[in-house]
Amino acid sequence: MASTAHALHILVKHKEQAEDILKQLKKGAKFQTLAKKHSTCPSGKKGGDLGEFRRGTMVPQFDKVCFSCEVLTPQLVKTKFGWHIIKVLYRT
Template sequence: MAKRACALHILVKTEAECLALKQQLDRGADFGKLAKKHSICPSGKRGGDLGEFSKGDMVGPFDKAVFSGPLLTVQGPVKTRFGYHLLKVLYRN
């Protein structure tokens, strides 16, 4: 079972905004560019790059999505106390 992962994410305040961004991504928009423009997380400046982190480092719903969802596929909206996330897991190990 994977204990570490690397992921990108976009954090926004509303589910509607999250769904609109996901539609753009589904049509081929660049994840990093959308993160830089829309994410309210400081990681947005890095294209949403969270770097590598351990299982349990992130809030529950986010952690569950990262460690159980598909690789290299945009997931979301994932609701946490911070807002709504779109995430893309780059790798797990």
């Protein structure tokens, strides 16, 4: 079972905006470009890069997606911070 993950994310306030960003990604838009443009998280300036983190470091909903979703496939999840589009780059 993986104990660390490296992920990118885009944080927005509204589900509609998150769904729109997800559609743009599916059409080939660059994740980092959209993160810089739309993310309200400070990591947005770095293209949404959260770096590598341990299981249990992030809020439960975010953590669950990072350690169970398909790698490199953007996922949508809601937390107390808002709506996240998460792209896991790898797990170790």
